[in-house]
Amino acid sequence: MLLRNTAGLPSLRKRYISLTIFLGLFVASLVAFGYFQTSTIKNAVSKGYEGVLQEQANLEDVRNHLLVINKDINLFLLDPQNENLIKEIDSYTEKSLKSLNQLVNSQHEYHVELEDKVNPIIDYFEKLNREVKRLIEYRLDINKQYPAMAISANEMEGQQDEVNSGFELLIMEIESGSLELKSTELYPLLLKSQTLWSKTISQSRIYMANRLASFTTGILEQQGQSLADMFLVFESNIRRLKALYSKENSFEGTAILDSIQKVSEAWFVNFLEMRVISETGQWRADTVIMRNSVFPLVNEITQGCNDVEAIIKREKQFLDEELSRSDDSFKYLIYGIIALYLIVISSILMSMEWSIFKPIERVTQALRSRAFGMDMPKIETTETEEIARLIEAFVQMDEEVTHRQNALEHQAMHDHLTGLPNRFLLNQRIEYQLLSAERQQGSFVLFVMDLDFFKEINDTLGHASGDKLLIEASERIHKLIRKSDTLARLGGDEFSILLPDMHKLQAGELAEQIIEQIGQPFELNGEKVNVSISIGIVSYPDDGLNAETLLQYADMAMYAAKRKRIGYSRYDSSENIYSKERLTLVGDLIDALENDQFELHYQPQVAAENGRICGAEALLRWQHKEHGYVPPDKIIEMAERLGIIHKLSLYVLRKAIAECRRWHQLGSDVSVSVNLSVRDLANEQLCAKIREYLNEFALDYRYLTVEITESVMMENLALSLGQLKKLNKLGINISIDDFGTGFSSLAYLKRLPVNELKIDKSFIMEIDEDENDQQIVSSTINLGHSLGLKVVAEGVETQQVMDMIKDFGCDQIQGYFISKPLPAKAFRQLLKNASRNVS
Numbered sequence: 115m116l117l118r119n120t121a122g123l124p125s126l127r128k129r130y131i132s133l134t135i136f137l138g139l140f141v142a143s144l145v146a147f148g149y150f151q152t153s154t155i156k157n158a159v160s161k162g163y164e165g166v167l168q169e170q171a172n173l174e175d176v177r178n179h180l181l182v183i184n185k186d187i188n189l190f191l192l193d194p195q196n197e198n199l200i201k202e203i204d205s206y207t208e209k210s211l212k213s214l215n216q217l218v219n220s221q222h223e224y225h226v227e228l229e230d231k232v233n234p235i236i237d238y239f240e241k242l243n244r245e246v247k248r249l250i251e252y253r254l255d256i257n258k259q260y261p262a263m264a265i266s267a268n269e270m271e272g273q274q275d276e277v278n279s280g281f282e283l284l285i286m287e288i289e290s291g292s293l294e295l296k297s298t299e300l301y302p303l304l305l306k307s308q309t310l311w312s313k314t315i316s317q318s319r320i321y322m323a324n325r326l327a328s329f330t331t332g333i334l335e336q337q338g339q340s341l342a343d344m345f346l347v348f349e350s351n352i353r354r355l356k357a358l359y360s361k362e363n364s365f366e367g368t369a370i371l372d373s374i375q376k377v378s379e380a381w382f383v384n385f386l387e388m389r390v391i392s393e394t395g396q397w398r399a400d401t402v403i404m405r406n407s408v409f410p411l412v413n414e415i416t417q418g419c420n421d422v423e424a425i426i427k428r429e430k431q432f433l434d435e436e437l438s439r440s441d442d443s444f445k446y447l448i449y450g451i452i453a454l455y456l457i458v459i460s461s462i463l464m465s466m467e468w469s470i471f472k473p474i475e476r477v478t479q480a481l482r483s484r485a486f487g488m489d490m491p492k493i494e495t496t497e498t499e500e501i502a503r504l505i506e507a508f509v510q511m512d513e514e515v516t517h518r519q520n521a522l523e524h525q526a527m528h529d530h531l532t533g534l535p536n537r538f539l540l541n542q543r544i545e546y547q548l549l550s551a552e553r554q555q556g557s558f559v560l561f562v563m564d565l566d567f568f569k570e571i572n573d574t575l576g577h578a579s580g581d582k583l584l585i586e587a588s589e590r591i592h593k594l595i596r597k598s599d600t601l602a603r604l605g606g607d608e609f610s611i612l613l614p615d616m617h618k619l620q621a622g623e624l625a626e627q628i629i630e631q632i633g634q635p636f637e638l639n640g641e642k643v644n645v646s647i648s649i650g651i652v653s654y655p656d657d658g659l660n661a662e663t664l665l666q667y668a669d670m671a672m673y674a675a676k677r678k679r680i681g682y683s684r685y686d687s688s689e690n691i692y693s694k695e696r697l698t699l700v701g702d703l704i705d706a707l708e709n710d711q712f713e714l715h716y717q718p719q720v721a722a723e724n725g726r727i728c729g730a731e732a733l734l735r736w737q738h739k740e741h742g743y744v745p746p747d748k749i750i751e752m753a754e755r756l757g758i759i760h761k762l763s764l765y766v767l768r769k770a771i772a773e774c775r776r777w778h779q780l781g782s783d784v785s786v787s788v789n790l791s792v793r794d795l796a797n798e799q800l801c802a803k804i805r806e807y808l809n810e811f812a813l814d815y816r817y818l819t820v821e822i823t824e825s826v827m828m829e830n831l832a833l834s835l836g837q838l839k840k841l842n843k844l845g846i847n848i849s850i851d852d853f854g855t856g857f858s859s860l861a862y863l864k865r866l867p868v869n870e871l872k873i874d875k876s877f878i879m880e881i882d883e884d885e886n887d888q889q890i891v892s893s894t895i896n897l898g899h900s901l902g903l904k905v906v907a908e909g910v911e912t913q914q915v916m917d918m919i920k921d922f923g924c925d926q927i928q929g930y931f932i933s934k935p936l937p938a939k940a941f942r943q944l945l946k947n948a949s950r951n952v953s
């Protein structure tokens with residue numbers, strides 16, 4: 115039994131609800147915290163991203179603007195008159211400065227050290243702006259643009275002219291004859307010097323032209339050097355001329371030469387300066403500005419932009435890292451939650467293992483033991499209230515189920531009315547006996563029994579009386595059997611007894627005892643009722659080797675006993691409708707009917723008052739070529755089963771009517787009785803056919819009597835009644851055959867259209883020895899007469915019986931004492947003899 119301990123046990127459900135709430139809150143707060151943190155960081159990072167993107171855009175603008183400015187400066191150098199370029203440079207410079215100022219003022223959280231890098235760029239841009247303005251100014255002013263040319267134009271041109279004028283004055287003085295030359299060398303030298311000066315000037319112009327034509331500095335240097343050489347020669351010529359003029363009486367010759375020397379030397383200095391400008395890359399001012407200012411500034415700005423870009427990239431990288439850090443944090447938080455969840459789940463599982471699964475496993479094992487029919491082992495539990503309650507419920511259920519199972523098993527195996535084993539249990543016991551008998555080479559006997567006319571008792575006295583009869587009958591039988599025997603109720607009024615270790619031959623004694631005991635009157639509903647029983651007996655192994663066959667054969671034997679009214683009958687394989695012999699009979703029966711192989715024997719009936727033959731019962735005879743005589747009731751049974759009973763009965767009717775007509779032709783006023791099966795009453799053509807035969811053989815209706823067995827008629831009353839009424843209406847006599855074996859009540863008899871009662875021979879044959887039969891027969895005769903019926907006694911075998919029957923007032927007598935059934939010819943002879951005796 116279960117040991118229960120619920121004191122102070124916490125509820126498992128409450129425990130898990132609390133744990134679930136706690137866990138739920140904890141996990142929810144963790145997730146909320148993680149989500150809040152991550153989203154804050156993500157917001158900031160996304161703002162940072164926006165700022166960084168704006169910075170990138172600004173920087174890109176600056177770069178693009180710088181490219182445009184650079185391009186415009188170059189275009190301007192080629193096309194200085196294009197004012198649009200200047201405007202565009204101004205505009206883009208302004209835009210760049212604006213973008214740069216935006217960069218400086220960028221306020222986002224991740225903005226770092228950008229200011230330090232952007233401010234110099236702004237300075238560079240402002241410087242660049244100034245330099246560009248200067249460039250424009252120089253480019254638009256030719257003198258500033260080309261300084262060498264300015265020297266040439268502004269200084270050297272005048273000096274050249276001055277020198278030329280000097281020479282012209284000196285030559286003119288000589289050629290005008292104002293000066294009488296002492297030296298012959300002077301004038302040619304003067305002319306030569308003038309020419310040399312001209313050449314030098316030309317050379318300087320070629321130099322300038324070459325410079326303008328952008329000749330390489332190598333050529334310029336050669337030309338410059340050549341001009342310098344020429345000027346040295348010129349200088350030496352001037353010095354020689356001065357020496358020569360010092361000896362001449364020239365008015366201004368020496369002074370002019372001094373001037374020429376001085377101006378030419380100044381010219382040469384200018385030339386040298388021009389050379390320096392031309393050959394040292396200072397030829398164009400714009401180039402200088404570009405090289406010295408613009409390009410460096412553009413480079414500085416480009417470099418500055420690169421630096422800024424690097425910072426922005428760093429900012430972006432920082433933001434990426436920040437974002438990834440926040441993602442990582444959230445990821446770790448989720449990992450943490452999962453880990454926590456796993457820990458909690460494992461804890462719950464372990465807890466459930468301890469508090470639920472193990473106790474349930476113990477309960478399961480206990481139930482399994484129970485399922486295998488073992489006792490429920492002790493289940494101790496200290497775990498939880500629910501488990502304790504569960505186990506308690508299981509124990510209760512087990513008790514309930516066991517109780518119900520026992521009841522159901524008993525119900526399933528026993529008959530509820532008598533308490534006897536039922537067919538199912540009987541079958542089990544037969545199976546057991548079969549095994550046991552087979553093992554021990556033993557034998558056993560099986561009875562199948564049926565109370566005769568139980569249905570009628572039930573219908574007449576009511577079901578309560580029927581039940582009482584069944585209970586009492588079963589008790590009477592039970593007292594006669596051994597403890598080892600099994601008395602079972604198969605259903606209705608059918609019983610069976612299994613008799614282990616018994617042979618068929620020994621069983622007769624028990625059957626007789628049962629018949630005798632059941633034959634004792636039963637007290638039902640205040641009335642004494644006589645009941646009989648029919649018993650079929652089979653034995654193992656003689657009659658069958660399995661339960662089904664044995665029961666089936668016992669049943670057949672029982673019906674044979676009932677049919678023959680012999681109380682009990684041992685199974686006879688020749689009566690088995692399914693035996694081989696029986697099957698050949700069935701085939702031959704059909705042939706016999708087709709080929710008119712049946713015969714009718716006629717048993718005379720004599721009038722009790724004078725002993726004259728007044729009728730005869732037609733009885734079917736069939737002599738089988740192999741099996742010999744086949745009893746009529748067996749033929750009828752086979753014909754019924756084969757469905758040819760209608761045909762056979764009409765065959766008998768026609769033959770009997772024809773024979774009766776012959777009797778009449780012989781002068782005997784004798785009627786004929788024909789037995790009809792109950793199934794014939796269902797033949798709709800019966801009346802028409804009888805009428806047809808009677809007409810055919812011109813026999814009056816009153817000479818035909820149809821006999822219908824009482825028990826069969828009673829069992830099928832509804833069916834019988836209509837047909838009997840029709841026959842009766844025709845004027846045909848109707849006789850209740852085997853009267854007394856059925857259970858006709860007076861009330862029924864009144865309703866039936868019958869003319870005759872034929873008392874069954876079982877009451878007649880031993881009437882001289884059995885007072886009971888005497889009483890039955892005498893009261894039946896009285897009853898018949900009181901209903902206006904003719905009463906016939908059959909089975910009269912002796913003189914004593916004959917006398918007794920006559921005394922009781924019976925109308926007609928039939929029996930071996932008068933005559934056995936005779937072939938038609940013999941019967942005719944009997945009739946002839948009888949009429950002869952009378953006459």
Ligand SMILES: Nc1nc2c(ncn2[C@@H]2O[C@@H]3COP(=O)(O)O[C@H]4[C@@H](O)[C@H](n5cnc6c(=O)[nH]c(N)nc65)O[C@@H]4COP(=O)(O)O[C@H]3[C@H]2O)c(=O)[nH]1
Pocket residue numbers: 717732733734745746747750766788789790791821851852875908909910911928929930931935
């Ligand atoms: N021990 C003894 N027996 C006597 C005596 N007097 C007559 N019997 C026998 O009792 C039976 C009387 O016929 P049942 O009661 O109608 O009983 C008949 C009847 O129910 C049935 N039967 C016979 N012929 C026909 C038939 O053509 N049609 C139908 N449906 N049934 C028939 O077969 C049953 C048996 O017929 P049977 O063997 O011919 O047996 C006949 C007859 O031979 C006697 O003094 N002592």
